[in-house]
Amino acid sequence: MHSALSAFDLARLQFAFTISFHIVFPALSIGLASFIAVLEWRWLKTGKAYYKDLCLFWSKIFAVAFGMGVVSGVVMSYEFGTNWSGFSAFAGPVTGPLLMYEVMTAFFLEAGFLGIMLFGWQRVSPRAHFGATLMVAIGTLISTFWILASNSWMQTPQGIEIVGNHVVPVDWFKIIFNPSFPYRLVHMALAAFIVTALVVSAVGAWHLLKGRRDPAVKKMFSMALWMLLVLTPIQAFVGDQHGLNTREYQPAKIAAIEGLWNTETNGTPLNLFGIPDMKAETTRYAVSIPHLGSVILTHSWDGQIRGLKDFPPQDRPDSTVVFWTFRVMAGLGMLMIAFAVTSWVMRRRGRLYDAKWFQRFALAMGPTGFISLLAGWITTEVGRQPWVVYGMKRTVDAVSPLTAQQVSLSLMTFVVIYFLVFGTGVYYLLKLMRTGPQLPGHTPDGVPDDVRGRPARHALPTA
Incomplete structure (x- = not known):
């Protein structure tokens, strides 16, 4: 006869469930952003229309994957406070700023140029559009940098002092460039591209x-x-x-x-x-x-x-x-x-x-x-x-003072909502993939290519 799972076990299971859903979408969007940038560069360089067709096709898939990655990532940041308040209280002075840096640099960069990348084909010049695509691709890599810095510090912590019941940053360079960070950053970035x-x-x-x-x-x-x-x-x-x-x-x-x-x-x-x-x-x-x-x-x-x-x-x-x-x-x-x-x-x-x-x-x-x-x-x-x-803080001491019933209720809610929302998203992704890039001669964005394969500038349609 197995004993019932504790609140600690359920909290670990819930975080494992949500992060497993989350990680697959950023990995795909990190790789796709750079792939799309390369495709657009080749289109501008060679004028071959099929490069643009591939840009448009994979941009749709990138947009869905990026959106699901953002939504699932926001959930995890809340879990630090709801289920793992002991961790937040102890390590917050380090992990909080690192995650803030990720938002202030990578996420703002991506959000600022994503609209141009997805919807700016008729509204900006080809070179400006390529610049926006490049910024989004760079943003995904900067995001990888900060997230891996935070997680690697949890694996090989340094650059801090423990005062009372929490850490105090002493050397941010050592915190960010901790011993496992370079290896884990490259390993994860390569994994995303693969x-x-x-x-x-x-x-x-x-x-x-x-x-x-x-x-x-x-x-x-x-x-x-x-x-x-x-x-x-x-x-x-x-x-x-x-x-x-x-x-x-x-x-x-x-x-x-x-x-x-x-x-x-x-x-x-x-x-x-x-x-x-x-x-x-x-x-x-x-x-x-x-x-x-x-x-x-x-x-x-x-x-x-x-x-x-x-x-x-x-x-x-x-x-x-x-x-x-x-x-x-x-x-x-x-x-x-x-x-x-x-x-x-x-x-x-x-x-x-x-x-x-x-x-x-x-x-x-x-x-x-x-x-x-x-x-x-x-x-x-x-x-x-x-x-x-x-070596500093045990997982069992990082969990919030919750009951098993409270955590199990939120876990069941997550399971139902995740399978509905992300199941629908994955189904749509597969549907897009089955459709494939447009056949030669089609212009799905409504912008005909000129003889060099570059989009002609048109006035915006009016209602």
């Missing part, structure tokens, strides 16, 4: 399978696959460096990820598979490769990695979760590299747009970026436990 490239390639594959062979469909399919070929190996390298940093600053997280219980002195094996048992303090049915753990995590044959038994039981992350979420992320990452290399081989053979099996492969790979992204974030956040601010 997520987007997988979606774009899947949409291209869908329309190729439906028989379309026009330049717009071919171009977005090709561009996405080039992006994956470049970024997926770089992401593997960045992930390796991030792992080295985590081993230095959060050794218990690494031990939990690897399912390691004992500190080995003559080289650590790598557990490929197994079932970590937190109570028995062992990893059952482990399939291990000797020394490979040391090679990967220390870059030496017999490097030492601390096991979970080196840490008090109350300070250990839940290995049963992060052991598998990390393997989902890493396994899909290897599959993405294989997919990208396969695309290069198909391109060399001249079969990129004709091999249906490869296009089905691309279509199946579409959602893997989101799955890998969520698995990575679960690994990061669950691996930080039992700390909300690593």
